[in-house]
Amino acid sequence: MTENRQLRLGMVGGGPGSFIGPVHRMGALLDGRFTLAAGAFSRTPEKCREQGVRWGVDPERSYVSWEDMITGERMRPDGIDALAIVTPNYMHYPVAHAALRAGLPVICDKPVTTTLEEAEQLRALVRESGVPFAITYTYAGYAMIREARARIAAGALGAIRKIVVEYWQGWLATSVETENLQAQWRTDPNQAGAGGCIGDIGTHAFHLAEYVTGLRVKALCADLPRVVPGRTLDDDCSVLLRFQDDQPGLLAASQVATGERNGLRLRVYGETGGLEWCHEHPDRLRLLWPDAREEILYQGGIGLSDAARRGTRLPAGHPEGFIEAFATLYQDFADVISAGTCPDTNGFLPCIEDGVRSMHFIEAAIKSHATRSWHILEDCLP
Amino acid sequence: MTENRQLRLGMVGGGPGSFIGPVHRMGALLDGRFTLAAGAFSRTPEKCREQGVRWGVDPERSYVSWEDMITGERMRPDGIDALAIVTPNYMHYPVAHAALRAGLPVICDKPVTTTLEEAEQLRALVRESGVPFAITYTYAGYAMIREARARIAAGALGAIRKIVVEYWQGWLATSVETENLQAQWRTDPNQAGAGGCIGDIGTHAFHLAEYVTGLRVKALCADLPRVVPGRTLDDDCSVLLRFQDDQPGLLAASQVATGERNGLRLRVYGETGGLEWCHEHPDRLRLLWPDAREEILYQGGIGLSDAARRGTRLPAGHPEGFIEAFATLYQDFADVISAGTCPDTNGFLPCIEDGVRSMHFIEAAIKSHATRSWHILEDCLP
C-alpha cells in the first residue's frame, strides 16, 4: 500500500557545514515516512561522498551535480519520490524549476526564491503541472501554532483586532560574515536576494502572522536599517502593518539584537481574548481573557485539536522542538504526495502561494523603506 | 534640621473613586518624608470630608476648593510645604500654575498638561520662579530601572543600537467608558487632551526609553488607530522611532489588547550586550550577552548601583512594587525641596523638561498619524 511504503527522498544541498540540511534529514526520517535515498549534497566530490556515507546513502546515489541526480534517479526503478532543496536562496529557483518539470514533488526551504518574479513563475509551473510543492516555513510545523490557528478559526478570540509578531536574533551583531558561512551568503544580495533580515527571518514572522490568523496584510510601512556598518542588506526591521479589514499590526525582527537567540513570538488580540506563542516554549499556548485570567495549554494535553495532535509524538511535558516541527511538515508532505494534491485540504502545509505572498511582502517592505512611506501590498486577496 | 522634619503635603484630587490619589498618598508616606496635611480631594463637600477623615487629615484642612487650600495653607504657620496634583489631565495646568506662582513646590501626575503650549508655559514659569516641579513618571521610580540607566551610562552595553518599548493593557477593549470613571475622562479629549492611548500610556513608554538610555527621539512614524468603534481618541498605537544618532526604535502601546494587564517592557540592545526590564517582574534586570548567556540582577542584590539601592527598602527576594516606586519619587522630591533645586543633580526625578518632551512626542505622533508619514520631533536636543 502506498501510504505504508516509506518514500524515497533526494536532497540538494546539505553538505558539511550546512545548518538546515541536517535538519531536513532528521525531520524527514523522524516519523518513518521518508528514507534519504539520494543526494547532491555538495559540488565538491569528497564532501558530497562524505556526507552520503555519514547518512547511509548508497555511494552511487551521492551525486556531485543536482542535474545528474534528477536525471539519474528517474531511470532507477527505486528512484526518488521527492526532492528537498536546502541550498542558499539563489539556487532554489533553478532546482525547483527543473524538478517540477521532471514531475518530482519538491519541498523547498524559505524564502522560495530571490525575486518575486521567480516566485510567480514557479507558481505558474506548479499550477500548470499539478506537482506538489511545499515550503518549510518551520513554525507552521509546531503543534501549538496549529492549535492557535484552529482556535482562532473557530472564533475563540472573537474578531481579530491586533497582531504583533517579533523575531529576535543577535548572531549578526558583529561582522561575522567575514568568517561564518551561514552569515556570508545571508548578507550577500547575490545569494540571498534583496532582503536581508526582512528576507531571512522577517518572512518567517510575516508567514506566521498570516498563517495563524488567516488574515492578509494589505498595507505596511517599513523601516529597514543597516545597523552594522558595511552591510548592503538590512539587518534589522520594524514594520507597521494594516491587515485586510484595517486591523493594526506590528512586525519586528532583528539579527543585531545582541544576546538574543531565536526569539520568535506571536501575539494576537481579538474582541474577546488574546493569545501568545513563543518559540522559546513551543509546547505552550497562552490564552488571555478579559478577567485578567490566563490559560496555558500544553502540547500533548487533553482536549486539543486534531491539528495539534497530529504534530505531537510525546505526552505533555516531554519537550519536542525544532526538528520535530520539521518532521510534521514532512508528514504533511508525505500525505500530499500520497494524495497527489497540493495544497493539502486543510492547508497546513505551506505551499507556493505562501511563497509568492512572502516575496510580495519583501518587495513592499523594501519599497516602503526606500520611500519612507506606507505601501500597499499587492496580491492581497484572491 | 530640615532634612529630618517630615514635610507637609497637600493634595488636589484624590477623592473617593480616584485611582492615582491613594497611590500618591501611600508613596508620600511610605518612607516617612511626608505627612498628608491638607487636601482638596473633591469639589463635593461630603466626599472631600470623607476622604480627609479616612486619611487622618485635620477636618479644617480638607478644602472643597483647591484655590482656598493654596490661600488658606499659606496663612498657617504649619502650612503645607508642597502640593501633589492627582486630578484628570485638564486640571494639571491651572493648579500647577497657581501653586508655582504661590511658591509651592509641585509634584504632578503625567502627562503634565493637555497641550504642548501649556507645558511650555509651565516650563517658563518653573525656570523663572525656580520652584521645584516634579512629574510622577512612575517607572522612573523603580530601582532596577535606575540600575539599567546607570549601567547604560557606564557603557555596559556599548553604543546603543536599538530600543524597543511596549506597554500593553486591555481594560479599554470594550466601551467601558459608559460606566467606568477612569475610562470616561481618559477617552474624552476635553479632559485627557489630544492623545488617547498615546497620551495615557504611550508617554510612559516614551519617557522610559529616553530616561534609561539618555538618548532622544528625533523622528517617528506613528499609527494611532481607534480600534473600538465610537472612540474619538486613539486606543492603540505603534510608532517607528529613530533616535538622535539614527538608532532605530519601536514603541508599541495598546489599551485594547484584550487580557493584558499592565505590561510595560523595555529592551535596549547595544554593540556588546542587551538588556530587558518588565514591569511584571520589576525586581529583575535581565542582561543578554553575545555568548547566549543571560545574567539576571535582582533588586537588593550585592553590587548594584547607589541609584538602585536608594530605591530599595527590603532584601532581595522581598517584592516591592508600584507604590514603592512612587515612594522613591517622593524621596527624590523631598530631597529636591530640601536642597531647593530642581532638577536634582543626578537627574533621577522627572521634571518639567520631561513633561515638555512628552508633549512634543504626543503632538508629533498625532501629526505623523494624520499625514501617514515620518515626522521630525522638535525640541530634540538642547
Place this chain on the structure above:
Amino acid sequence: MTENRQLRLGMVGGGPGSFIGPVHRMGALLDGRFTLAAGAFSRTPEKCREQGVRWGVDPERSYVSWEDMITGERMRPDGIDALAIVTPNYMHYPVAHAALRAGLPVICDKPVTTTLEEAEQLRALVRESGVPFAITYTYAGYAMIREARARIAAGALGAIRKIVVEYWQGWLATSVETENLQAQWRTDPNQAGAGGCIGDIGTHAFHLAEYVTGLRVKALCADLPRVVPGRTLDDDCSVLLRFQDDQPGLLAASQVATGERNGLRLRVYGETGGLEWCHEHPDRLRLLWPDAREEILYQGGIGLSDAARRGTRLPAGHPEGFIEAFATLYQDFADVISAGTCPDTNGFLPCIEDGVRSMHFIEAAIKSHATRSWHILEDCLP
C-alpha cells in the same frame, strides 16, 4: 465613629538597623488605619530618639524602656490603642505578657515565643483576658494566598492529597553572623530559641501549609543539619509530613542554599486539581488541571474572592509586595480591635493559636531529628 478614627500604634523594637521594624511601620500606615504614635525603638537613648524623629513621633513619646511606654501611654488621653512587637524572638514573651495584662491589643512578629511553654502561657492569658493578639505571619497577608485558601475551602481541588511547601534562602551560606546583626541573633539559641532555620523560616512554611489548606499536620520526620561549621542551630531543614487524614506532605527550608533569595513556594494537589503560589510572583495563583491545562489568576482580576479583593489596592498588573502584605494584616488587626474580638470571624489574621501550633511544630521537628524517627505532632486537633 471608631472605625473611621485612625488607631494609634506603639512599637517595641525597630531601632536603626532593624529589618522588620520599618516593615511594620510601613504596613501599619499604608492603608490609613494606624498612625505611629509612640515607640520604644531602642534601649540606646540616641538611637531611640533618632528613629522617633525620622518617623515623626512626638519626642516625648519615644521611650527608652518599653515598660515606661506601656505605663506612660496608659496615662495619656491620646494613648496608644495597640502595640507592635518587632524585637528578636526572646523579647516577644515578656513584652506581650505585659501588654496583654495592661489590656493593650498586641501584634507580634513570629515565632511567637522561644519555647512552647511560653506560647501556651500567652495563649492562656489571651483566652482569659480577651485582648486581641495577632501574629504577623507575613504570607497570610498576600491576596492570592487568601484566594488559594478560599478556593480550597470551596472544594476547587477536591479532597487534598499532597502538600509541598518550600522556603529557600542563601544569606547564611557563610558565617555572616560574625558581622551581620540579623544573622547574629537568629543563629544564637539564647535569642532565637531552639530552632534555627526551622524556627525562622520553617515556621513560615509550616504556617502557610496549614493556613491555606485548613489541614493539620499530625506526624513528621525531620532532618535538621547544621551545614555551616560552627553553628549551634540548624541552618537547613527537610521534613516529611503526614497531615490529619494521612495525606503526605513535604516541607523544605534552607538558609544555606547559596544564591537563593527568599523563595517561598506552596503547592497543593487535590483529587481534581493542583495549585501553586510562589513568593517570587505573589500576584499569581497557578491552577493545574488534569487535562494538562493551567490557569493563572492574577491579583486584581475580575472574579476573585472578597478575601483577595480586601488585600488588593491596585488594578491587575500593578505589583504589590511584602509591605502591602503586612498592610493587609494591619487592616485585619484594625478590624479586630474595632470589633473587640480575636480571632476575626473569617480567621484571616494569624492569632495565638497559630503561634502555639508553630511552637509544637518546632519542638516536634527537633525531637524527630534527635531520634532519627517519625514524631507525632501534639495539639493536632481541638
Place this chain on the structure above:
Amino acid sequence: MTENRQLRLGMVGGGPGSFIGPVHRMGALLDGRFTLAAGAFSRTPEKCREQGVRWGVDPERSYVSWEDMITGERMRPDGIDALAIVTPNYMHYPVAHAALRAGLPVICDKPVTTTLEEAEQLRALVRESGVPFAITYTYAGYAMIREARARIAAGALGAIRKIVVEYWQGWLATSVETENLQAQWRTDPNQAGAGGCIGDIGTHAFHLAEYVTGLRVKALCADLPRVVPGRTLDDDCSVLLRFQDDQPGLLAASQVATGERNGLRLRVYGETGGLEWCHEHPDRLRLLWPDAREEILYQGGIGLSDAARRGTRLPAGHPEGFIEAFATLYQDFADVISAGTCPDTNGFLPCIEDGVRSMHFIEAAIKSHATRSWHILEDCLP
C-alpha cells in the same frame, strides 16, 4: 571504516501502543549512527509485522519471538550489531541475559530489572563478558545536564552541600490503570517490580542526582504512600537523603500530583554557588551566585563544555527535547560499540553500575518506608 558505517539495531518491544519504543527508534536514527534493521516488536504476529512495515524493516526481519531474532540475526552476514530492549520491566532481565550471552551489545530502558538480585547477576555477566551494556536514563542525555556535571566536577559551585531533586507527574491521579496500558503494567508488581512511583520515576531522579554531582547517597528515609485507593505499589514518594560526606538532600516524586505533566527538576547548592535544571526548559542551566545574581546558560551558547556541545545539534534558541536526549545516548552507545569498551571513558553513558545502584536505592527506600526509619544504602562506595 567501522566508525562511519551505520550500525544495525534490533529492537525487542515497541509494538503498536508502546510509548518508549518509538522514542528509541527516533533517538537511534536521528544522528545517523544506527538503522533499525530488525525487531521483535510484539508477540502478536500482525502487530509485529505492522510495526515493521511502518518503520521500513525488512519483513523477514520482523520476528514474533525475540529468541528467534537473536538466533536468526546471528546467522546473517548483515545481522544486527546491537539490541534495544524497550519492554515492560520484567522482560528486561531475560532478554538482556540472552543477548549478552550471545555477545550482542545491549541498550536497555530503565529500571534495569525488577529486583536487585537480577541486576547484580547482569552486572556479573557484563563484567565477565565485556559486552557493552547501556541504560537509557534519558536525562543523562540532555546537553545542559552534562554541562552541569562538567561544571560541578570542575568546582564551579565549591563543595556540594545540598541536593534537591523532584519529579512530578499527575497522570496516575485517577485509576487509569483499568484502561491505560502504560499505567496497567506500571502499577502491577509482577510487571514493574516492587517499586511503583519510586521505581518508575524516582529512579530517574535518583540517577540524575548522583550523575550530575558525582556524589553517592549513603542513607535515606522514605515515605512511599499509596495515594489512590486500591493501589498495591506506591504512587508518590518523598525521601530524605544523606550523601556520602553527610550532605543533606531531598528526593520527591509523584504520579498523583494532579495537573503536573513531567516536571523533573534538579537543584544543587555548593559553598560558592547554586545550580538548577528543569526538564520544562531543558536548554537552560541556571546558576545562582551569592550576590543574588543569576546566570542562565543556554544550550548552543558559546563557551559551553565539549560535553554539552556533543549533545547539541542546533544553534542556541532552537529547541531540542526528549527525542534528542535519547539520540545523544545512542551516539554514546555507538561510540562504545565502536570502541568495544563500556563504560565510556568519560562516563557519560549510564551503564550496568548505574542500574545496580538504582536497584539498591529502590530496595532501601522500600525498607525504610516499611520500618518508618532511616536506612543505609548498600553498595555506596566502591
